[in-house]
Amino acid sequence: MSFVFVNPPNQSLHLKLKPTPTPRLHLRLQPPLNRLKTPSRNPNHSLSRTFQSLHSLKPFVLSQHRPVLLGWLCSLVSVLSLSRIVPKLGQFSALIGGSDAGRLPAEGSRLGLLAVARVLGCYWQQAFLWDAALRAACEIRVAVFRKVLERELGFFEGRDGGVLAGDVAYRITAEASDVADTVFALLNTIVPSTLQLSAMVAQMLAVSPVLSLISAMVIPCMALVIAHFGEELRKISTKANLTAAALSAYLNEIFPAILFVKASNGEGIENARFEKLAHADLSERLKKKKMKALIPQIVQIMYFGSLFLFCVGSLEISRGSFDGRGMISFVTSLVFLIEPIQGIGKAYNEWKQGEPAIERLFDLTRFKREVMEKPDAVDLNHVSGEVRFCDISFKYGDNSPLVLNGLNLHIKAGETVALVGPSGGGKTTLAKLLLRLYDPLSGCILIDNHNIQSIRLESLRGHVALVSQDITLFSGTVAENIGYRDLLKGIDMRRLEFAARTANADEFIRQLPEGYESDIGPRGSTLSGGQRQRIAIARALYQNSPILILDEATSALDSRSELLVRQALVRLMGNHTVLVIAHRLETVMMAKRVFVLDDGKLEELSRSTLLSHHYESLVSAGLDMDTSNPAVFVNAELMRLNLGKRVRALIQVVRSDGGSVIGKSTDDNQIIVKGTPPVSLTNFVEVIGIADSDKSIRAEIWSNFGDAVGMFF
Numbered sequence: 271m272s273f274v275f276v277n278p279p280n281q282s283l284h285l286k287l288k289p290t291p292t293p294r295l296h297l298r299l300q301p302p303l304n305r306l307k308t309p310s311r312n313p314n315h316s317l318s319r320t321f322q323s324l325h326s327l328k329p330f331v332l333s334q335h336r337p338v339l340l341g342w343l344c345s346l347v348s349v350l351s352l353s354r355i356v357p358k359l360g361q362f363s364a365l366i367g368g369s370d371a372g373r374l375p376a377e378g379s380r381l382g383l384l385a386v387a388r389v390l391g392c393y394w395q396q397a398f399l400w401d402a403a404l405r406a407a408c409e410i411r412v413a414v415f416r417k418v419l420e421r422e423l424g425f426f427e428g429r430d431g432g433v434l435a436g437d438v439a440y441r442i443t444a445e446a447s448d449v450a451d452t453v454f455a456l457l458n459t460i461v462p463s464t465l466q467l468s469a470m471v472a473q474m475l476a477v478s479p480v481l482s483l484i485s486a487m488v489i490p491c492m493a494l495v496i497a498h499f500g501e502e503l504r505k506i507s508t509k510a511n512l513t514a515a516a517l518s519a520y521l522n523e524i525f526p527a528i529l530f531v532k533a534s535n536g537e538g539i540e541n542a543r544f545e546k547l548a549h550a551d552l553s554e555r556l557k558k559k560k561m562k563a564l565i566p567q568i569v570q571i572m573y574f575g576s577l578f579l580f581c582v583g584s585l586e587i588s589r590g591s592f593d594g595r596g597m598i599s600f601v602t603s604l605v606f607l608i609e610p611i612q613g614i615g616k617a618y619n620e621w622k623q624g625e626p627a628i629e630r631l632f633d634l635t636r637f638k639r640e641v642m643e644k645p646d647a648v649d650l651n652h653v654s655g656e657v658r659f660c661d662i663s664f665k666y667g668d669n670s671p672l673v674l675n676g677l678n679l680h681i682k683a684g685e686t687v688a689l690v691g692p693s694g695g696g697k698t699t700l701a702k703l704l705l706r707l708y709d710p711l712s713g714c715i716l717i718d719n720h721n722i723q724s725i726r727l728e729s730l731r732g733h734v735a736l737v738s739q740d741i742t743l744f745s746g747t748v749a750e751n752i753g754y755r756d757l758l759k760g761i762d763m764r765r766l767e768f769a770a771r772t773a774n775a776d777e778f779i780r781q782l783p784e785g786y787e788s789d790i791g792p793r794g795s796t797l798s799g800g801q802r803q804r805i806a807i808a809r810a811l812y813q814n815s816p817i818l819i820l821d822e823a824t825s826a827l828d829s830r831s832e833l834l835v836r837q838a839l840v841r842l843m844g845n846h847t848v849l850v851i852a853h854r855l856e857t858v859m860m861a862k863r864v865f866v867l868d869d870g871k872l873e874e875l876s877r878s879t880l881l882s883h884h885y886e887s888l889v890s891a892g893l894d895m896d897t898s899n900p901a902v903f904v905n906a907e908l909m910r911l912n913l914g915k916r917v918r919a920l921i922q923v924v925r926s927d928g929g930s931v932i933g934k935s936t937d938d939n940q941i942i943v944k945g946t947p948p949v950s951l952t953n954f955v956e957v958i959g960i961a962d963s964d965k966s967i968r969a970e971i972w973s974n975f976g977d978a979v980g981m982f983f
Contacts, residue, residue, distance in 0.1 A: 286938070323625055326632045330409050331453060334402035341398030345462035348391030351384045353469040356602050390430070399457045407450035410631065418636040418667055423707040424666070436519025440635060442710070444518075445627035447513060452624030459617035462611035470607035477600040503561045504622035510554035510606075511626050519548050562619060629955055649729040653718055654683040654711040655816040655847030657704065662697060662712035665872075673789035675870030683718075683816075688861035690875075695867050697851045701819045704849065705734055717817070737842070741802045743794030748779050749786040749795070752808045758867060766812055773808035773838040775801070787909050807838045818842065821851045 331338070416436060426435070474482040485616045523541055619893060649951050659679040665672045673696040681687050689697045702708055706722050722730055732755075743751050753761030766786070770776040778801055782788035794802045810818065820839065841859070852858045864882060865877045 285632055309575050319629065320621075320625065323628045323632075326452065326628060327406070327410075327449075330406040330413070331402070333409060334406050337398045337402040337405070339861075341395050341402065341457065342461040344391045344395040344398060345465060347389075348395060349462070349465040349469050350465065351387040351391060351687060352606060352770065353473065355381065355384045355388065356606065365413070374885065379674075385957055395557070396458070400454055405452035406453050407446050410449060411446040412633055413440055414446070414634050418442070421634075421637055423702065434515075434519040434522075436522035437515040437633065439522060440515040440518040441630050443626075444514065445631055448624050448627040449631065452620050452628065455617040455620035455624075459614055463613040463617070467607065467610040467614075470610070471602045473603040474600055474607065477603070481600060495694055499561065499564060501622065503619060503624050506554065506561055507559045507623045508626035510551070510558045511630060513547070513551040513554045515630075518549050520544065520547055521534060522634050526630070530770075549698045558623070564625070575849060628774050641706055643727050644724060647726040648720075649723055650717065653733050653816045655681075656683045656716075656718050657817065657847060657849070658716040658719075659682040659700070659703075659713070659717065662700075662703065662710045662715065663712045664696075664708065664710045666705060672701075672870050677867075677870060677872055679865065679872055681847055681849065683847055684845060685863070686843055686850060686861045688850040688858045688864045689850040689865035689867050690852050690858060690864060696870060697867055698821065700867070701736070701821070702848060704817075704819065705736070706730055732813075733815050734817045734819060735810040736812045736819045736821070737806050737810050737839075738821045741794070741799075741806045742822075743790060743797075743802055743805060745789070745792050747784075747787050747789055748805065751790065752812050753806055754809060755813055766808075769808045769811035772811050772841050773804045775804040775808045775838070778804075804838055807842055810844055811880065816846060818846045818848045820848055821856075 302936040427433075471482070519544065524544075546815075594901070606734075657679075658681075659677055662674050662677040663672055677700070679687070679700075691697055691698065699708075703710055704722075706715075706727060709723065717733070748765060749761055750757060751765070753766050756762065763786070767776060770779055770786075779786055779788075788796075790796050790805075794805065797805065820843070842858070848859055848861075850857060851866075852861070856865050865872045866875055
């Protein structure tokens with residue numbers, strides 16, 4: 271949409287909007303899977319990846335050494351019990367129908383006790399190992415989240431290999447749970463399965479080396495087959511994780527935008543997108559489940575092999591190599607040998623299924639920092655708020671154009687400076703550089719003559735407060751959101767309530783069911799737009815930082831809310847160094863100096879330029895010239911007419927909200943508004959966009975106020 275200026279005969283100057291052709295939209299039913307790559311078929315690469323994944327898990331598993339050792343100790347008890355059960359079964363079978371049948375009760379009791387020891391050992395083995403696996407997975411989840419918070423802002427903005435927020439959330443939640451299954455499978459195999467396998471092989475060799483050799487011939491063949499299908503399972507699992515992450519990312523994107531979807535009749539479009547994503551996820555999950563079902567069936571070959579061993583064993587018995595008791599002991603050993611082999615196969619299965627999850631989780635922790643804190647970085651103390659941008663150049667990527675090119679700006683302590691300019695011109699980038707979310711390519715930024723690169727990040731950001739147009743609130747109470755910075759060390763409620771009163775938020779907060787302890791829902795969903803913005807201003811007041819970055823915070827509000835928010839902003843800006851990223855002209859008028867940022871360069875605008883007829887330059891500078899709201903005061907016509915009409919516009923706003931202006935008080939310099947607290951002249955003129963330094967304009971407003979009242983009463 272573009273702006274066109276027309277001036278009909280005998281009429282004032284107006285702004286009209288000229289629609290531009292709507293670009294064709296291409297519906298993308300399935301978002302691209304993030305960095306989906308065909309897994310390498312190089313076995314050496316696969317082996318190195320396995321070692322890397324094991325190395326990543328190692329410190330977290332070792333931190334749970336106590337439950338791991340207890341679990342393995344229980345597995346030792348279980349295996350020792352089993353190694354005694356196997357020969358006793360052969361002895362017990364020999365007693366049945368024999369001359370020593372009287373020993374059956376005693377031998378049966380011993381066998382029963384061994385069985386109980388075996389069962390209890392298995393139970394506590396799994397209980398302890400699950401405890402270790404889940405705790406290790408929890409520590410991994412916490413460590414990964416901590417590392418994600420340390421990543422550069424560009425990662426979250428989709429630059430430098432960044433990923434979708436929904437994908438990150440899926441990795442930290444669902445895939446971390448998959449890691450717990452993988453860790454348990456490994457712990458349950460390394461010692462328990464190895465012990466049982468060794469014990470049963472020893473029993474079989476003691477009975478018949480020949481049959482043991484025949485049995486061993488099957489195992490290498492099975493191992494090769496399982497290894498092959500396990501690698502296929504890993505590839506399928508990688509794709510399945512990516513489709514699930516894409517589904518999660520889509521849901522994280524669509525639900526916050528549900529108002530737009532419904533208003534645009536987009537339910538059918540979103541149903542189609544979701545259905546396609548869901549079917550892609552279904553297809554990959556089916557492949558994974560089928561492969562998981564196939565691998566155990568291969569292990570079943572061992573059971574069929576036991577039939578062959580029975581035949582060979584019968585021949586051995588007939589030749590007198592060993593008796594029936596030995597045969598029973600051998601077959602029992604073989605049955606319990608299959609169990610750890612199955613366990614190893616299952617563990618390999620789980621590992622290949624979980625390996626992609628481990629890779630994707632720890633991939634979030636592997637990055638090179640660009641914004642580095644120097645070892646000798648210092649804390650800021652007694653900051654006055656002077657800010658200098660010295661010859662700053664910056665771009666977001668190697669192949670991107672310069673956003674800022676040799677920019678210089680000096681903001682005095684306590685001064686308010688506004689930045690205007692076209693969208694994408696670098697206004698917000700300048701604020702990000704001041705917070706040191708990025709470092710410039712060249713030049714430096716000084717606060718009180720200290721290079722911010724020599725200041726500890728925590729100290730720097732503690733002295734700079736941000737009030738954004740996109741208000742950020744969290745689930746929790748009003749108090750927790752206002753006192754966010756002190757959540758760990760304790761919120762000062764007296765200071766918090768003072769900040770809320772100053773931000774015009776105390777009144778509505780106390781009307782909430784639990785006052786300051788009321789839960790405001792996800793992203794402050796239970797509050798109105800104006801209430802959310804006043805909470806954000808109260809948070810900045812509570813923080814009490816000497817430097818304030820104000821990204822226009824009064825857009826899209828009703829007139830009453832805008833007036834309250836603007837009053838709160840005026841109070842917030844007092845005694846602070848303020849950098850205003852301005853989108854609306856009345857906000858620009860609150861600044862002492864105004865700069866246009868375009869093509870990476872700054873150009874200062876004089877106040878006479880702002881109040882002249884150079885509307886086209888103002889619009890091209892990115893200012894909002896919407897004339898639909900009488901409380902906005904940025905109508906091009908109002909800007910050139912008698913300022914008394916702007917006063918009348920404010921009175922009309924008050925009347926539309928159910929109040930009435932009675933008059934002005936010459937004693938205390940206040941505007942008297944029925945049913946509301948008096949509004950001081952200082953706040954009034956600053957709210958409608960006149961800087962404190964413009965004495966003549968302030969006097970004109972005051973002298974015209976009586977005429978304005980007379981028009982309505």
